[in-house]
Amino acid sequence: MHQNSQPTATVPTVPLIDLRAQHQALESQLVRSLRRVFASGRFVMGPNVHAFEQEAADYFGVKHAIGVASGTDALMLSLTALGIGRGDEVLVPTFTYTATAAAVCHLGARPVFVDSVAGGFNMDPADAERRITPNTRAIIPVHLYGEAVAMEPIMDLARAHDLYVVEDVAQAAGGRLGNAMLGSIGATGCFSFYPTKNLAACGDAGLVTTNDDRVAERVLLLRQQADASVLGGQKYSHPTVGFNSRLDEVQAAILRVKLPNLDTWNQLRIKHAERYRALLSDCGVQLPAPSNGGSHVYCLYTVRSPERDRLYRHLRENGIGAEIYYPIPLHLQEAYRFLGYQRGDFPVAERLAEEVLSIPIFPELSDEQVERVGTVIREFAFSAAGRAVEERTA
Numbered sequence: 001m002h003q004n005s006q007p008t009a010t011v012p013t014v015p016l017i018d019l020r021a022q023h024q025a026l027e028s029q030l031v032r033s034l035r036r037v038f039a040s041g042r043f044v045m046g047p048n049v050h051a052f053e054q055e056a057a058d059y060f061g062v063k064h065a066i067g068v069a070s071g072t073d074a075l076m077l078s079l080t081a082l083g084i085g086r087g088d089e090v091l092v093p094t095f096t097y098t099a100t101a102a103a104v105c106h107l108g109a110r111p112v113f114v115d116s117v118a119g120g121f122n123m124d125p126a127d128a129e130r131r132i133t134p135n136t137r138a139i140i141p142v143h144l145y146g147e148a149v150a151m152e153p154i155m156d157l158a159r160a161h162d163l164y165v166v167e168d169v170a171q172a173a174g175g176r177l178g179n180a181m182l183g184s185i186g187a188t189g190c191f192s193f194y195p196t197k198n199l200a201a202c203g204d205a206g207l208v209t210t211n212d213d214r215v216a217e218r219v220l221l222l223r224q225q226a227d228a229s230v231l232g233g234q235k236y237s238h239p240t241v242g243f244n245s246r247l248d249e250v251q252a253a254i255l256r257v258k259l260p261n262l263d264t265w266n267q268l269r270i271k272h273a274e275r276y277r278a279l280l281s282d283c284g285v286q287l288p289a290p291s292n293g294g295s296h297v298y299c300l301y302t303v304r305s306p307e308r309d310r311l312y313r314h315l316r317e318n319g320i321g322a323e324i325y326y327p328i329p330l331h332l333q334e335a336y337r338f339l340g341y342q343r344g345d346f347p348v349a350e351r352l353a354e355e356v357l358s359i360p361i362f363p364e365l366s367d368e369q370v371e372r373v374g375t376v377i378r379e380f381a382f383s384a385a386g387r388a389v390e391e392r393t394a
């Protein structure tokens with residue numbers, strides 16, 4: 001140590017997410033499963049994929065669950081299986097991850113953006129209705145951050161205008177709306193098992209859920225280069241242009257170990273969220289909560305603050321992981337400029353992009369870590385900067 005350096009007190013750090021904790025707890029089970037995969041020599045379309053698909057169908061309460069390579073592919077294969085393509089319009093929230101809209105663009109269809117509901121994060125059904133044209137074929141509600149979309153008005157809209165509903169459940173695996181599992185309500189449910197999701201693979205992976213036998217057949221066909229043998233036809237005969245989007249055995253084996261833990265992990269996330277609510281309800285930040293009788297499984301714990309950027313810096317300076325999901329709504333992204341939207345077109349989403357901040361949440365977060373995050377935010381709230389927030393939000 002340099003002679004003049006001061007001994008520094010160790011500041012407890014809290015990561016936004018810690019992917020190691022879950023794997024340490026499950027290590028022996030995971031290793032045993034993976035050994036079996038390596039010993040079998042089957043890495044694609046093997047027994048783990050088929051077993052996981054059955055287990056996932058049972059868990060999500062659907063007739064069919066089809067493993068694919070990612071959440072983005074789940075969206076693309078769903079939309080393709082529903083016959084959506086060039087010239088079609090698909091309603092997509094502007095406040096979501098780019099994958100939701102990118103999947104639509106890759107099929108040659110046009111994303112038509114929809115604003116978020118005032119006071120919330122998810123798609124506003126009234127705004128969706130205003131944007132329906134004769135070319136609209138589908139609507140993609142995204143259960144953002146883990147909060148269930150109020151599906152009833154979306155389903156009513158779909159029935160009235162003959163639209164397919166494709167649920168983007170990438171951030172809400174295990175969430176519910178009444179008795180229904182998210183992903184079982186629309187024509188299809190599209191899941192991502194990216195490593196930071198509630199149900200996470202150790203790489204990329206995804207799933208399409210559906211109760212429709214014909215859609216399931218189409219997705220099965222499409223994920224394997226549309227080889228007719230998938231449906232009992234001739235091998236190397238291709239009735240349509242397909243994709244290569246298979247879930248692999250290694251990821252399926254990992255997901256099989258993890259799926260039985262999903263409810264427990266989601267309950268832990270909810271417990272941490274409740275503690276955050278108790279700690280932060282007087283801090284001038286808007287806290288997330290379930291709405292419309294649906295669940296919130298807190299894939300992300302996202303608060304809103306008019307002093308977001310200063311709060312973000314304060315957290316980072318104090319060793320607390322924080323991130324902005326998402327700083328630019330899709331209609332203002334360069335990628336979607338060709339759609340012709342302007343700043344001001346989606347005022348709720350634009351405000352969200354300026355105010356949202358996600359703070360640490362993962363099942364293995366300790367009570368001490370939650371308290372520490374709460375303390376750091378309280379310090380900010382009751383400092384000079386924070387008092388300004390309080391006055392403005394009063």
Ligand SMILES: Cc1ncc(COP(=O)(O)O)c(C=O)c1O
Pocket residue numbers: 070071072073096097099100142168170171191192193194204205206
């Ligand atoms: C809302 C949403 N939709 C779709 C996706 C795409 O999933 P993946 O990364 O598995 O392709 C993600 C993943 O980050 C997401 O958060």
